[in-house]
Amino acid sequence: MSLVVRPISAAEHLAFVRAQRSVSFLQTPAWAQVKTEWRSESLGWYDGTSLVGAGLVLHRPVPRLERFTLAYLPEGPVIDWNGNLDAWLGPLASRLRAHGAFAIRLGPPVRTGTWTAAQVKEGIADRAITRLTDLPSEQTGAQVTAWLREAGWLPQNPEDGFGTGHPQFTFELPLAGRTEADVLQGMNQQWRRNIKKAAKAGVEVTTGDELKTFHDLYVHTAERDRFTPRPLRYFETMFAAMRVEEPDRIRLYSAHHEGQLVAAAVMIRVGGQAWYAYGASSTEKREVRGSNACQWAMIRDALAAGCDVYSLRGITPTLDADDPHVGLIQFKVGTGGEAVRYVGEWDLPLRPMVYRAFGLYLRQRQSRRERRR
Structure with missing residues (x-):
């Protein structure tokens, strides 16, 4: 197979996405309109005249060396990851280097391990287990990891699972072939009780x-939970851009109790997958379980839309009961889904000297941020 990579229009890219069952929302043309601080382009892989793959590339310039960029394909590209990766990624590297990229960063949407809710709960209860990777798992995707390493790609996956990129570990709820009753029955007692409590409380x-x-409410949540919130303009841009592609691509869910907003969440849907993207909750009235009510409403809508998977997005791989991050996976495991590890993000340096300079710049910037805290 001889593949050629060349630019495609946003319309061609969107048509390709619509023909796929599983594509990350980060690989839709609309995402380029959200990430306005990056230059973007849509690239297509052609086998003769047939478009067989596509990727959204976000270009980040090097400070003081603006002609060079980091070419980033978050949770992509959308190619046959079971195929000959030389044939797929070789033309991509050649094209991007010729157009000024000093490195490529991508995140193959390939699973390398899964753990059931029961395994996760047992791991948390076992003091000898501290990480998901301490538990047995069906190993998949090893050939992709091996190929990337052999081809000179460098892993960018932080040990705690969260970094500047997108998470390697996620929590996902399988929906294919299941009914609402099936999903509810698969949840733990606490989740079912909280959903009923929210309904009973009105x-x-x-x-x-x-x-x-x-x-x-999101800013209030950020202040309480100590994370940096995104500005309102970011969400306005996201909703506007995604709804141009599909009216139901993105939805805002709001939970009210006696007229007061107690929780809210954002769901995004592409093809057969839905994602819980952002959430917010009030410190007051937490006993009415507005967050569980929002989640159940989104899960039900994902089921009604025929989705195969509902993703609760990132988790850390810790199962240490003394680690403050373990609360995140404990909340999500109650849905009865599964923890998933992906290949993660990898870099291919195309201009090693510029790549090293960029790494130095990032380390210095991180150091300055830490000193300001």
């Missing part, structure tokens, strides 16, 4: 466009 979940109201 929590109402609606969808709408009250982004300013959501953002106010």
Whole structure:
């Protein structure tokens, strides 16, 4: 197979995405409109005249060397990862280097391990187990990891699972072939109790466009949980861009109790996959379980839309009961889904000297941030 990589229009890219069952929302043309601080392009892989693969490339320039860029394909590209990767990624590297990229960063949407909810709960209870990777798992995707390493790609996966890129470990709820009753039965007792408690308390979940109201609660959540919130303009841009592609691509869910907003969440859907992308909750009235009500509403809508998977996005791989991060996986494991490890993000240096300079710049910037804290 001889493949050629060349630019494609946003319309061609979107048509390709619509023909796929599983594509990350980070690989849709709309995502380029969200990440306005990056220069972007859509690239297509052609086998003769047939478009057989596509990728959204975000270009980040090097400070003081703006003619060189880091070419980033988050959770992509959309290619046959079971095929000959030389044939797929070789033309990509040649094309991007010729157009000024000093390195490529990509995140293959390839699983390398899964753990059931039961395994995760047992691991947390076992003091000898501290990480997901201490548990047995069906190993998949090893050939992709081996090929990347052999071809000179460098892993960028932080040990705790979270870094500047997208998470290597996620928590996902399988939906294919299941009913609402099946999914509810698969949840743990606490989740089922909380969903019932929210309904009994009169929590109402609606969808709408009250982004300013959501953002106010999101900022409140950020202050409480100590993370840096995104500005309102970011969400306004995201909703506008994604709805141009598909009216139902993105939805805002709001949970109210006696007229007060107690929780809100954002769900994104592409093809057969849905994602819980952002969430917010009030410190008050937590006993009415608005967050569980939002999650159940999103899961039900994902089921109704025929989705195969509902992703609760990133987790850390820790199972150490004394680690403060373990609460994240404990909340998500209650859905009865599974923890998933992906290949993670990898870099291919195309201009090693520039790549090293970029790495130095990032380390210095991180050091400055830490000193300001």
